Amino acid sequence: MGPETVINSLRQQITSCESQLQDLKRQLAEAEYQSQQQRSNLQSEQSEHCAPYPLAYDFSHGVHDDFRAEILAALSQPEESIPSPKRWPLDPNEYKRYGRQLIMPEIGLQGQLRLKGASVLIVGVGGLGCPAAAYLVGAGVGTVGLVDGDTVEESNLHRQILHSAARVNMPKVESAMIALHSLNPNVDMVPHHGRLTPETAVSTFQPYDLVLDCTDTPASRYLVSDTCVLLGKPLVSASALRTDGQLMVLNYPPRPPGDTAGGPCYRCVFPKPPPPESVVSCGDGGILGPVVGTMGVLQALETIKILTRGPSALSDGLASPDPPSLLIFSAYANPMFRTIRLRTRKPKCAVCSTHATITPEVLNSGSLDYVQFCGTINPIDVLSSNERISAENYAKIRLDVNPFTGLEPSKDSHILLDVREKVQFEICSLEGSVNIPFSTISSTPADDCKGTATETGLESGWVSELRQHTDKPIFVVCRLGNDSQITVKKMKELGLDNGGQRWIGDIRGGLRAWRHNVDRDFPDY
Amino acid sequence: MSEAKNDGTIAITVEFSGGLEMLFSNERKLSLTIPGKDENGAKTNIAFLVRHLCNTVMKDPRKELFVLDDTVRPGILVLINDADWELEGEDKYEIEEGDNILFVSTLHGG
Ligand SMILES: [Zn+2]
Numbered sequence: 001m002g003p004e005t006v007i008n009s010l011r012q013q014i015t016s017c018e019s020q021l022q023d024l025k026r027q028l029a030e031a032e033y034q035s036q037q038q039r040s041n042l043q044s045e046q047s048e049h050c051a052p053y054p055l056a057y058d059f060s061h062g063v064h065d066d067f068r069a070e071i072l073a074a075l076s077q078p079e080e081s082i083p084s085p086k087r088w089p090l091d092p093n094e095y096k097r098y099g100r101q102l103i104m105p106e107i108g109l110q111g112q113l114r115l116k117g118a119s120v121l122i123v124g125v126g127g128l129g130c131p132a133a134a135y136l137v138g139a140g141v142g143t144v145g146l147v148d149g150d151t152v153e154e155s156n157l158h159r160q161i162l163h164s165a166a167r168v169n170m171p172k173v174e175s176a177m178i179a180l181h182s183l184n185p186n187v188d189m190v191p192h193h194g195r196l197t198p199e200t201a202v203s204t205f206q207p208y209d210l211v212l213d214c215t216d217t218p219a220s221r222y223l224v225s226d227t228c229v230l231l232g233k234p235l236v237s238a239s240a241l242r243t244d245g246q247l248m249v250l251n252y253p254p255r256p257p258g259d260t261a262g263g264p265c266y267r268c269v270f271p272k273p274p275p276p277e278s279v280v281s282c283g284d285g286g287i288l289g290p291v292v293g294t295m296g297v298l299q300a301l302e303t304i305k306i307l308t309r310g311p312s313a314l315s316d317g318l319a320s321p322d323p324p325s326l327l328i329f330s331a332y333a334n335p336m337f338r339t340i341r342l343r344t345r346k347p348k349c350a351v352c353s354t355h356a357t358i359t360p361e362v363l364n365s366g367s368l369d370y371v372q373f374c375g376t377i378n379p380i381d382v383l384s385s386n387e388r389i390s391a392e393n394y395a396k397i398r399l400d401v402n403p404f405t406g407l408e409p410s411k412d413s414h415i416l417l418d419v420r421e422k423v424q425f426e427i428c429s430l431e432g433s434v435n436i437p438f439s440t441i442s443s444t445p446a447d448d449c450k451g452t453a454t455e456t457g458l459e460s461g462w463v464s465e466l467r468q469h470t471d472k473p474i475f476v477v478c479r480l481g482n483d484s485q486i487t488v489k490k491m492k493e494l495g496l497d498n499g500g501q502r503w504i505g506d507i508r509g510g511l512r513a514w515r516h517n518v519d520r521d522f523p524d525y
Numbered sequence: 526m527s528e529a530k531n532d533g534t535i536a537i538t539v540e541f542s543g544g545l546e547m548l549f550s551n552e553r554k555l556s557l558t559i560p561g562k563d564e565n566g567a568k569t570n571i572a573f574l575v576r577h578l579c580n581t582v583m584k585d586p587r588k589e590l591f592v593l594d595d596t597v598r599p600g601i602l603v604l605i606n607d608a609d610w611e612l613e614g615e616d617k618y619e620i621e622e623g624d625n626i627l628f629v630s631t632l633h634g635g
Binding site: 124126127129213214215216217218221238239241242244245246269270271272273275277278279280281282285287292326328330333337338339340341343346348356397439442443444445446 | 542543544547553567584585586587589590593598599600601602607608609611612615627629631632633634635
């Protein structure tokens with residue numbers, strides 16, 4: 001066996017062992033959950049059955065038959081049906097469990113009973129939903145519903161604190177239920193598997209008192225807000241990206257559409273969706289765990305404030321809450337928190353005004369396409385096939401004779417330009433590649449191609465740098481193969497291809513394709 | 526306080542949040558001196574400030590990530606002294622010496 005075969009066989013064995021281990025961990029998590037539930041069932045059964053035991057002696061030593069029958073009848077009754085009223089409004093364990101918040105005037109016994117009687121729906125069990133759910137379940141909200149269609153991924157774990165390494169690949173709703181149940185078994189948890197859709201939104205939201213928007217796209221944010229307005233539910237909405245977070249309490253007080261005393265909705269604040277190219281996801285832009293965690297915890301806090309204020313404040317809005325506001329959190333700014341006064345309901349809002357066009361019927365019919373309303377970015381495909389090269393063929397150029405120049409492989413035969421941001425380039429890069437971040441490239445004015453910038457010496461450093469080696473073909477690579485295409489186009493606009501004499505093209509599929517097809521050890525971040 | 530200086534300029538603070546700072550050379554906070562009157566001799570308002578930012582302050586060529594149809598693009602909130610610009614007359618609000626204008630891009634991640 002050659003070394004290559006040994007390496008391959010070892011790799012295969014490791015992969016198979018890893019997947020076995022993964023499966024075992026998952027089975028363990030499920031088994032633990034089940035045994036935990038059985039144990040708590042057993043305990044409640046035992047507590048019912050062991051009650052007569054202290055009387056066993058009397059029973060077997062001549063107690064009057066009538067008296068005996070009477071006692072047995074009383075004991076065989078389930079506890080709830082005993083006519084005497086419950087002596088204390090909370091269960092004994094609840095006084096202990098919630099004691100530290102119970103003694104605060106903001107909560108008190110009334111507040112705790114309101115939390116216990118309340119039901120809350122958390123849409124999205126990710127970076128916001130996990131901490132929000134943990135604090136609401138911990139505080140003793142009676143019923144908590146969870147909506148999510150995703151499964152747990154390893155890259156979620158740094159911020160989505162209810163999930164665990166053993167539960168990777170498990171549906172997020174299921175994973176969260178396991179964690180929340182072990183935190184507080186007193187709370188009723190309701191799973192709603194699958195993504196929220198316009199057709200299911202109304203029936204899903206209906207049974208709940210309040211909704212938390214913990215989702216991650218503009219389309220879902222409009223859908224959640226519209227549904228809350230139509231059903232008269234207060235909405236606690238938050239979002240986060242990189243080092244920033246935003247929080248708004250919307251539709252509060254939750255007055256019917258057309259009533260100007262109601263709080264503004266998401267559409268009042270953002271009547272038009274942002275252009276899709278301006279929307280950055282956590283996967284692309286990054287997210288710091290404690291930043292999104294802070295926002296989720298604040299959502300739980302606002303929810304507790306609203307629920308403990310009581311139903312009178314919810315429905316008639318007499319105890320009118322704080323005026324509408326937006327809380328902005330910037331982890332690296334000073335001060336970190338800032339509160340902005342927001343507008344009231346917009347007189348022409350499409351859902352909460354007298355001019356509303358969005359009704360429950362329209363929503364249920366599914367005729368509203370929220371994804372289309374917010375727009376999507378078509379996959380970038382701006383280059384012709386002879387301006388592109390596959391990762392495998394580029395690997396050949398690095399190892400074999402260059403098909404473009406006929407030269408022996410050499411690092412100096414071409415320029416490999418990596419356009420990921422500097423911080424990503426420093427995580428991992430291909431040997432010999434040079435880094436010009438895409439942000440630098442896209443902030444370079446395109447009119448350099450008139451040659452005026454070159455003559456006046458105002459040309460950006462990177463452009464004149466690349467102009468110097470006119471003979472070397474340029475291969476552009478990025479993370480996924482989108483920015484690289486735009487870069488190739490821009491470099492040609494800047495005249496870096498010498499009117500077509502120098503080959504400039506991109507590596508199709510970027511470093512992801514490189515990892516898949518050439519070097520499986522290249523880090524996947 | 527609210528009067529323009531002798532040279533007819535006014536000093537204001539402009540801030541960016543939610544990722545907009547990336548379009549302005551990663552500056553979160555700018556101290557700007559802007560003309561007190563616009564091209565037509567009217568008092569400088571937010572509409573003028575947005576044009577001014579776009580034409581003279583912003584180096585990034587991706588103007589469409591800041592303006593659309595001569596006003597800030599959808600998804601950007603404009604806050605005048607910590608209040609929604611809708612409460613202050615939107616882009617017709619006349620800027621005063623010492624004003625703080627904050628541009629916030631909405632976030633969607635969660
Ligand atoms: Zn509205």
